[in-house]
Structures are given as C-alpha cells and as structure tokens.
Amino acid sequence: MRVIIIGNGVTGVTAATTIRKLDPTAHITIISAESEHFFSRTALMYLYMGHMQYRHIKPYEDWFWPERNINLLHAAVQSVDFNAKQVILENHTRIDYDKLLLATGSLPRTLGIPGENLAGVQGFYSLHDLAQLEQYSANIPRAVIVGGGLIGIELAEMFYTRCIPVTFLVREPYYWGNILPEAEGTLIQEHIRAHGIDLRLNTTVSEITGDAEGRVKSIITNKGEEIAANLVGVAVGVKPNVSFLENSDLKINRGVLVNQYLETNLPDVYAAGDCAEILPEPENKPVVEQLWYTGRMQGETVAHSICNRRTVYNRGIWFNSAKFFDIEYQTYGQVPAVPAPETDSLLWQHPKEKKLVRINYHQPSGKVLGFNLLGIRYRHEVCEKWLKEEKPISYVLKHLREANFDPEFYRRHEKEIIRTFSRQLSAVLS
Amino acid sequence: MPTSDQSLAIGYNYHDQTDTLQKVGLTIFTLGLLLLFLPSLPVSSVLGQGLFWSGIGLSLLGLVLYLIQTYQKSHPGVRNNGVWLRGSTSRGNIAWVTAVGLTGFYIILYWFPFLIEPQIRALDSFSQWLRNKPADHWLLYGTFYTIAILIMGLRALLKYRHSPYQIIRTLSVMFFQLGLAYLIPYTLQKLNEPEFYFSYFWPLKYDYLFPGTVGYLVNEPGALGVFMVFWSAVISLVGVPILTYFFGKRWYCSWVCGCGGLAETAGDPYRQLSDKSRAAWQWEVAIIYPVLGFIVITTLLLWINSFMSGGLLGSLSDGFAQTYGFFVGSIFSGVIGVGFYPIMGSRVWCRFGCPMAAYLGLLQKHFSRFRITTNGGQCISCGNCSTYCEMGIDVRWYAQQGQPIIRSSCVGCGMCATVCPRGVLNLENGPREGRYQPTTLISPENLRILS
The missing domain is CATH 3.50.50.60 (FAD/NAD(P)-binding domain)
Known part of the structure; x- marks a missing residue:
C-alpha cells in the first residue's frame, strides 16, 4: 500500500x-x-x-x-x-x-480591509511567517496586533520579550470574549495590561496605511484613531x-x-x-x-x-490548554462564554493572585459539565472521568483534592474553593 | 556549535533593555574581579589581603545589585527570553571566553597552585580564624565554590520565585553546601578532628569506605571518628536506598550534593546546553556504569586485600587513589565538569561520570516511588522540557506519548515541570504499582528509543 x-x-x-x-x-x-x-x-x-x-x-x-x-x-x-x-x-x-x-x-485568515497587502502586515502560523516577523519587527517603535485570541496574545508576549511596545486590538468587550466567560477574560486582560501592553477593547482596524516603500506606517481603528506602527500582526483566526x-x-x-x-x-x-x-x-x-x-x-x-480499520472520529471529552503570559489555562468539558440554559456556574477567584476555578454543572440534575482553570492545574484523567460519568457536583466537590495537579509545595486552595462553592450552592438551593 | 541548524531567530534583532542600575552592577562586579588579581603584584601582604577581600566584597555587591535589578523588572514566571539568542548562553563568544577562564582556573588550581599563592596567602587570617591553620589552595577553592553556590543560588531564588519547589530546593543546596560541605568540615579541623564532609558519600567520595580511611578514622581519639565511619557506611548502604525509594534520586542530586548544588545555581544559565541526542545517551550508559563498577570492584578488592594484610594488592591503594583522583576527580569532575559549563552544560560530570549518580540511578529506575507524571493528553510537543533538562533527557519523547518519565539519570530538579507552558509535567512520589503506566488519553509510540 x-x-x-x-x-x-x-x-x-x-x-x-x-x-x-x-x-x-x-x-x-x-x-x-x-x-x-x-x-x-x-x-x-x-x-x-x-x-x-x-x-x-x-x-x-x-x-x-x-x-x-x-x-x-x-x-x-x-x-x-x-x-x-x-x-x-x-x-x-x-x-x-x-x-x-x-x-x-x-x-491565517485575512481582514479584508485596505492596506492589508503592505509589507509588515502578516499572520503568525508558519515557519515562513516567523522569518518574516523577524525581518519586519527589527528596530520598530511599535507593533499592532489585531484579534484577541490565542495567537494575538502569543504575539503580544513575543513582542514584549523583544522590548517592542504593543497595541493590542480586541473586538470583544473583554479578552477572548467569544470563548471565555467574563471573569476569566477580565483576569487575563488585567495580566496583559500589567505587562504594559496597550490593550484596546471593542476595537477593530478599518484601514492600514503605508509609506512610500510599501511598508506599514499606521493603522486606523474603527473609532477613527490613527496608531503609528510598522508591524501589524493579524490574529483573527485561521x-x-x-x-x-x-x-x-x-x-x-x-x-x-x-x-x-x-x-x-x-x-x-x-x-x-x-x-x-x-x-x-x-x-x-x-x-x-x-x-x-x-x-x-x-x-x-x-x-x-x-489501514482498513474504519474508525469513527470521536474527540471524547473536550479539553484544551493555553498560557497567557504567565497564567496557565486548562479547560475540560463545556464552559461556554455565556452559560447554556439550565447551567449553573461555581466560581472561585484568589483574592490576590491570578488564580481561578470555575465548575459548571447542570442545575436540575447536578451533573458536572465543565471546568475552567487559571493558574491551577487539574488532572486530565480525573476531570475526564468525572465528566464522562456525569458525576454530581456534590461528588466533585467532595473529591476535588484528587483533581489537583499542582507541583509539590504549591499552596493548595481546596479548602477555600470548597467553602466558596458550598456557599454558592446553598444560595442556589435555598 | 549548531552552525548547520541555527534557529531562524538567531542574530536578528534581539536586544535586552539593560538599564543604568544593571550596568552599574556589572561594572562593580568586574572591578571586583580585577581586584582579585592585584595581590599578585609586588605589594605588601596587608595590602594584598585588603585588595583581595575588597575584590570579593565588590564583586558580590555588584552581582547582587545586578541580579536584584534584573529580576525585579520582570513578573514572576518562566523567563528564558533570549537564552538562545545571547552568545553567553548559546555557545557564543562570551561562552567560550567564560569556559576558557573557568578551565584555566581549574588547571591552575590542580596543577599550578603556586601561581595563585598571593591570593591563597590573603586568606591566611581567615583560615586561621576558621580552622586554626594557614590557608591552602583547597581552602581558596572551597571558599569560592561556596560563594558561587550562594550568590548564584540567590539568582536562582529570584529567577524561579514563582515556583515554591524551586525555591525550597535551591535553599536546600545552599544550606548543605554552606553547612555540611564548608563550615562543619573546617570547624572540625579547628577542633582537631578529621576534616569530614557529611554530605558526600561513597561511591562519590569513594575513599570514605576504603579500608585506609576507615582505619584512620576509627583510630582517631574520641568517638567522632567512629561515628563518621558509621555515618558513611549507613548512609551509603542503607540510607541511600531508603531515601531513593521514597523520593527518587533527587533527594541527593538536586537537594544535597555539592556538585549538584553548583550545577543548579552557577550552572543554571547553561542547563539548556546538555546534549539531548540518542547518541549522547548511548555514551552516558557506556561511561557511567563502568565508572561505578570500577569503584565497587576496587572497594571490594581493597577490603579483601586489607583482610589478607596486603597479600593481594600490596600498596595499590595509594596508587589507585592517585590515578583515579587525577583522571576522574580532577579532569572529569573539575576541568570538564565545571570548566566546560558554558559549552557542554552544567551536568556533564553528573551525567557521564559520577558513580554516585549511577548507583542512585539504578535504584531510581528499579526501586523507587518517584516518577514524573504527564497530565493526560495535554502535551503540545513544544520541547521546552527537553531543552531545559540539564541531564539531556528527551522528556518530550515520553510526555507527548503520555508516558511517565522514569529515567535513571533524572536528578529531579523539576525544571521540565517548571518550564512546561501547559503544566503537563509533575514530579510525584507514589505507589510503585503502575508507575510506568501511560495515560489512556494518547496512543503511545510503542517502539522504545534505547533498547
């Protein structure tokens, strides 16, 4: 064959x-x-x-x-x-x-706006894109990133490490607003801003202007503002x-x-x-x-x-992970930006550090639907098992400790998390 | 030099923003280093001593200033930015200069110590205070070694301040070096007891279980010598297996050992330089186990010889110690082990030569609860874990197949878990049953890489 x-x-x-x-x-x-x-x-x-x-x-x-x-x-x-x-x-x-x-x-998907073909306007997907980025980001006073998803924040971190000031345009009212619930998005965008990134929400680009040599000179936002930049990272999906x-x-x-x-x-x-x-x-x-x-x-x-062993594609329980500058993100199961009907959400956030745990469950039956984690690691196998077996939220809270995958000597937060969740649960039940 | 396979990124436009305070720190540091050479000029011994100590003080002050300013500018987190774009950490010019400098220092120390006689003399008053003896080149070496672990330990504490595991581990190596490998042995000397290192064991400190050393210690007046023999034997033969069973090799190699301590602190900027290829692994296996076998057999022969009152080997013991000490102790662990840090990475000795590491590794592989767990199917094969493994383990090979990592060479420094951008890896001690069990969430590549 x-x-x-x-x-x-x-x-x-x-x-x-x-x-x-x-x-x-x-x-x-x-x-x-x-x-x-x-x-x-x-x-x-x-x-x-x-x-x-x-x-x-x-x-x-x-x-x-x-x-x-x-x-x-x-x-x-x-x-x-x-x-x-x-x-x-x-x-x-x-x-x-x-x-x-x-x-x-x-x-990479394109923007469909004037000036998109200027030198210094590019996506970030391939080896070739990387080589171009090296070329066009040399000695530039500012870069603009369009699109508030995973590639957008990667580009922001990359420029940050090369000491290149960044303006980061995000169409949604908060970072990654089409995927993350608001608390998660807000926490991450605070972290983005803490790195000195000029994050603009509810903002898109409507035009890119170039200089005589055909290189990017500036962009014009949907609000009519002109921002001088010599590189435009287009991160609006693929x-x-x-x-x-x-x-x-x-x-x-x-x-x-x-x-x-x-x-x-x-x-x-x-x-x-x-x-x-x-x-x-x-x-x-x-x-x-x-x-x-x-x-x-x-x-x-x-x-x-x-190989003639026809197999149905079954991606199983959904999972994904990412890292937003220093904040690790894991998700298991379904945690949409806007909760589905009959879904309730338990949310814990660390009062000072950038840590968050969200657990979604089906309100009438209590079965667990999904986990969102920022700054805390959970075990893939454990979460997958709970989701597959549709464990009730009470079971999950009781066994939450088993899911933790943080390294040795890390401060554990199960006590506070369970206390917060129990309070939220009893508020729902009463 | 990876000339044929350079990063696409290399040499384009990487620039650090080094601010005034950092530059001042580096300047003071360099001035301090220069002062260390001045006692070699024809100056009075008092002036020489003053210059030498000012040099130590200034270089430490400059380095502390530089390190604090450097790390307080960035958020806590993994900061390997520019590691492969800067010459100093990617076998560039500065790395070669550093390597030649370090190697030169070792050569002078081992074979031409008279060249640094003025520096040694500058330590006399300190040596008298510390151990009632004039200074020698080993005191100078021990002092520099300890300072290096402490100051670069401070760097590691700042760099990895987001990771409690790295903080506690770094404090541990600093503590063991300063206490058990510096202050206690010299204090023992001051008390007219044998100079003894409670943190080094057979087979690394091979002569601690040789009949000659044992006889000498047992015949010392007082009970301390007997205790030292007891300590050596019990830790080497009983303590090591028990501790390794519960915690893996790491309890020693990256928490206690002085060689490991230097690698984890002064060697940390160079950890990414270890060779990850399968060929390097083959060399490792081919060298380290024969070294261990050699030590074990020699120890046994020496004891048989001792029981036979020299009938077997005569006075081979001395000759052996000298030969082994020269090739393994001086050249391997010193000149190559540390001198080549900026070229070959920080763990060349530990990986290829240390008999203790081989012994601990066998226990770790076959008789331990330690493993590095991979979190289900979360690996994205990025390669940070393998790149920053100082022991040259291709961690990713296992992680991307969802297999736990149980390698005899792993010293459990935890850096793979620290640099993983998806939190996939975790150092764990757990039941031995199912220790090698991979996750069911990925299908493994069944063929093994080293059979």
Whole structure:
C-alpha cells in the first residue's frame, strides 16, 4: 500500500506513525512545502522569544524517520489528479498513491480591509511567517496586533520579550470574549495590561496605511484613531488551506468535507486536521477543528480508516490548554462564554493572585459539565472521568483534592474553593 | 556549535533593555574581579589581603545589585527570553571566553597552585580564624565554590520565585553546601578532628569506605571518628536506598550534593546546553556504569586485600587513589565538569561520570516511588522540557506519548515541570504499582528509543 500524506504537521505525522504501527509494510511518504522535518507549530513563539532554536522544536530526532521507514519529501504540491491517483508537485513530478491523506492545515485568515497587502502586515502560523516577523519587527517603535485570541496574545508576549511596545486590538468587550466567560477574560486582560501592553477593547482596524516603500506606517481603528506602527500582526483566526484542491471532484465547503470516518467523497482520499470539515451526523452542524489536540486525534483516527480499520472520529471529552503570559489555562468539558440554559456556574477567584476555578454543572440534575482553570492545574484523567460519568457536583466537590495537579509545595486552595462553592450552592438551593 | 541548524531567530534583532542600575552592577562586579588579581603584584601582604577581600566584597555587591535589578523588572514566571539568542548562553563568544577562564582556573588550581599563592596567602587570617591553620589552595577553592553556590543560588531564588519547589530546593543546596560541605568540615579541623564532609558519600567520595580511611578514622581519639565511619557506611548502604525509594534520586542530586548544588545555581544559565541526542545517551550508559563498577570492584578488592594484610594488592591503594583522583576527580569532575559549563552544560560530570549518580540511578529506575507524571493528553510537543533538562533527557519523547518519565539519570530538579507552558509535567512520589503506566488519553509510540 502506497500512502501519501500531504502535510507534515501533527495530524499528518500522527497518521504516519500510526499507519506504521498498524501496517509494518506500508510505503509511507509525507510531503511538505514548509519544512523537511516535523516541528511543533505551537512552539514557534518560543523561537522568537529565544527559549529554543529550531532544532529543539522538532519532536523527533532526524534518525526517527528512516528508522520508522517513513519517507519525507520537502516539496510543494501543485494539485492532485484524483482520477489517475497521482499527486502533482510544482516541478510537475507525478507521484502515485493508493491512499491519499490531505492534512494541509490552515492559513491565517485575512481582514479584508485596505492596506492589508503592505509589507509588515502578516499572520503568525508558519515557519515562513516567523522569518518574516523577524525581518519586519527589527528596530520598530511599535507593533499592532489585531484579534484577541490565542495567537494575538502569543504575539503580544513575543513582542514584549523583544522590548517592542504593543497595541493590542480586541473586538470583544473583554479578552477572548467569544470563548471565555467574563471573569476569566477580565483576569487575563488585567495580566496583559500589567505587562504594559496597550490593550484596546471593542476595537477593530478599518484601514492600514503605508509609506512610500510599501511598508506599514499606521493603522486606523474603527473609532477613527490613527496608531503609528510598522508591524501589524493579524490574529483573527485561521481557515483551511485547501485552495489548491478547488476545481476538482473533491467536495469542499469551508474545509475538505469528510464523514465521521474522515473519508472524503472520493475513494481512497481522506482528510484530517485543520483542513477537514467534519459532517458527523446529518442533523449536526459541520465542524472544523483547529487545535493541536484535535489534529493529533484525527490523525490517529484517519490512520485506522486508511489501514482498513474504519474508525469513527470521536474527540471524547473536550479539553484544551493555553498560557497567557504567565497564567496557565486548562479547560475540560463545556464552559461556554455565556452559560447554556439550565447551567449553573461555581466560581472561585484568589483574592490576590491570578488564580481561578470555575465548575459548571447542570442545575436540575447536578451533573458536572465543565471546568475552567487559571493558574491551577487539574488532572486530565480525573476531570475526564468525572465528566464522562456525569458525576454530581456534590461528588466533585467532595473529591476535588484528587483533581489537583499542582507541583509539590504549591499552596493548595481546596479548602477555600470548597467553602466558596458550598456557599454558592446553598444560595442556589435555598 | 549548531552552525548547520541555527534557529531562524538567531542574530536578528534581539536586544535586552539593560538599564543604568544593571550596568552599574556589572561594572562593580568586574572591578571586583580585577581586584582579585592585584595581590599578585609586588605589594605588601596587608595590602594584598585588603585588595583581595575588597575584590570579593565588590564583586558580590555588584552581582547582587545586578541580579536584584534584573529580576525585579520582570513578573514572576518562566523567563528564558533570549537564552538562545545571547552568545553567553548559546555557545557564543562570551561562552567560550567564560569556559576558557573557568578551565584555566581549574588547571591552575590542580596543577599550578603556586601561581595563585598571593591570593591563597590573603586568606591566611581567615583560615586561621576558621580552622586554626594557614590557608591552602583547597581552602581558596572551597571558599569560592561556596560563594558561587550562594550568590548564584540567590539568582536562582529570584529567577524561579514563582515556583515554591524551586525555591525550597535551591535553599536546600545552599544550606548543605554552606553547612555540611564548608563550615562543619573546617570547624572540625579547628577542633582537631578529621576534616569530614557529611554530605558526600561513597561511591562519590569513594575513599570514605576504603579500608585506609576507615582505619584512620576509627583510630582517631574520641568517638567522632567512629561515628563518621558509621555515618558513611549507613548512609551509603542503607540510607541511600531508603531515601531513593521514597523520593527518587533527587533527594541527593538536586537537594544535597555539592556538585549538584553548583550545577543548579552557577550552572543554571547553561542547563539548556546538555546534549539531548540518542547518541549522547548511548555514551552516558557506556561511561557511567563502568565508572561505578570500577569503584565497587576496587572497594571490594581493597577490603579483601586489607583482610589478607596486603597479600593481594600490596600498596595499590595509594596508587589507585592517585590515578583515579587525577583522571576522574580532577579532569572529569573539575576541568570538564565545571570548566566546560558554558559549552557542554552544567551536568556533564553528573551525567557521564559520577558513580554516585549511577548507583542512585539504578535504584531510581528499579526501586523507587518517584516518577514524573504527564497530565493526560495535554502535551503540545513544544520541547521546552527537553531543552531545559540539564541531564539531556528527551522528556518530550515520553510526555507527548503520555508516558511517565522514569529515567535513571533524572536528578529531579523539576525544571521540565517548571518550564512546561501547559503544566503537563509533575514530579510525584507514589505507589510503585503502575508507575510506568501511560495515560489512556494518547496512543503511545510503542517502539522504545534505547533498547
């Protein structure tokens, strides 16, 4: 079986290593235009900050690939001839496949405003973006970041470590307002401001102006204010990287449409990771998942489907994590920005330090729905088990200590947390 | 030098904002260092002593000023900014200058101590006060070593002030160095007792269980010598296994040991330089266990020899101690171990050469409750853990598969857990059952990396 995987991100690589486990004889080739070897995209920020060099963010040493008999091809794909079952490279080489996995990832979303093509306006997703950022952020008096999500705050931290003043534009009334409840967002934005970042809420950019050489000179906000800056980091999300597949028989909506086995409409063609749009069941809305974790899980699932062990993609209990400057964030289960109906929220915040625990539960039945944690670590397995088994909130509070994953000698807050939560619970019950 | 594989970021536009106070601190520090050389000029011994102590005082003052100002400017948290963009911490020019300087100091200390005779003499009054003896080059070394651990310990306390584990651990190595490896041995000398280091054990301090040392201590007048023999034997043969069973190797290597203490404090800026490759691991296994085997066999032979009244080996003991002391004690642990900090990282000796580490490592791997737990499927493979592992363990290899990390070389410094941006890693002591059990939330890469 000749398997070609387009894309050497976490999805493509997880698929390749899983296929190798399932089928010791499969001929596996991973094609990537971006880099010769797999690297951790989530770690790109640490290269700019000087915590690591490129070789450190390669999760496997270079011997790994020949030893696993996985071929790496550093080349750009121009198109796919689905009828002939061939991948066509930009140098017009054609490569045959028996099974094809599309794991092409994302591209940064654009703003659609005047001045967006000026030099110094860029997203932050790829190695190439990093190189550009190095080039355009040299000796600049100020950078502007547009978009209050995870990449936005990463860029803010990166510039902070290079002593570059930052103006950070966030469309929502508080940081990451479409994902986080207000208490969490507010806590984080206080932390952002404590680093001297000029954070502007309810603000977007309406125009970018350039100088005679075609470089960014300033931006104009939706409030009409002009801010001088020589770099604009666009962090308004990503979109599936599928344009080279358009005008073929492959069904594409936002991403490559796949069923729950991650199969496309064409035989022996699969898609997974950021570039896939999953139609789980007819009545559900299609989803595009763009996380490291979902990429990894989809890569594993699709490998089974490719090796004739069709497996339904099931991401299980939702989880995610991030770090906002120095505040670690973990979430397990469902904690939406605005609570769903029949959901109650228990919230504890440390009076002085930047620590927060929120537990959502279903009000009539009491079953636990989700956890949000800032500055405190909980055990993934424990939270997952409680959520899966729909443990009542009373059980969770009684066993809260078991979930804590903070390092040794860290001050534990269970007593205060449980006291606060019990008070909130009894207020609900009375 | 990773010339073929440079970071994309290297050398572009990294700049630190060093303020006036920091610059003043660095200036005072450098002036202090220069004063340390001045007693070598033809000056009176009183003046030499004054210059030397002023040098120590000024350099410490300058460094304290610089460190406090540097760290109070930033929020508490992981601050490895620019580590791989600055020459001093990424094998650049300053690193090579530092390495040559440190190595040169060791060479002078071990083989040409007469070159620093004026500095040694400047310590005479202090030495008389401390231990009723004139100074020698080992006192000078011990003093510098202890100062280095204390001042760079202060740096570690400031740098890792957000982490209670790192704070307590750093205080521990500072305490053990100052007390058990400096004040107590010299106070013992002052009291006419044998100079004895209660924080060093066989097989690191290999001669503590050699028949010669044991005989000498037991024959000392008073009960203290007997106690020292008892202490050595009990800790080495009983205490080490018990403590390692409960806490892992870390109770010694990153909490008590003086070599570890220097690595964790003065060596902290260089921890990222350790080699993480599989080849380095193969070298490690190939060197460290033979060193341990050599010490164990030699100790046994010497005892047999002693019982046979020298019938087996004659007077080999002396010759052995000299040869081993030269190659392992001086060259390996001193010149390479510390002199090459800025090039090879802070734990070269501990990783490749220390027989104590090998002994503790075997216990940790097969007979301990210690492990580093990974938190379910949360790893993002970023590589901070592996990069900042001073022992060169590829922590990420395990973390990204959700496996607990149980490696014999792990000294439990906790830095992988401290630098992890997702809080995935945690040092834990727990039941041995299921210690190697990976999480069910990720499928592991089943093939092992070193078979």
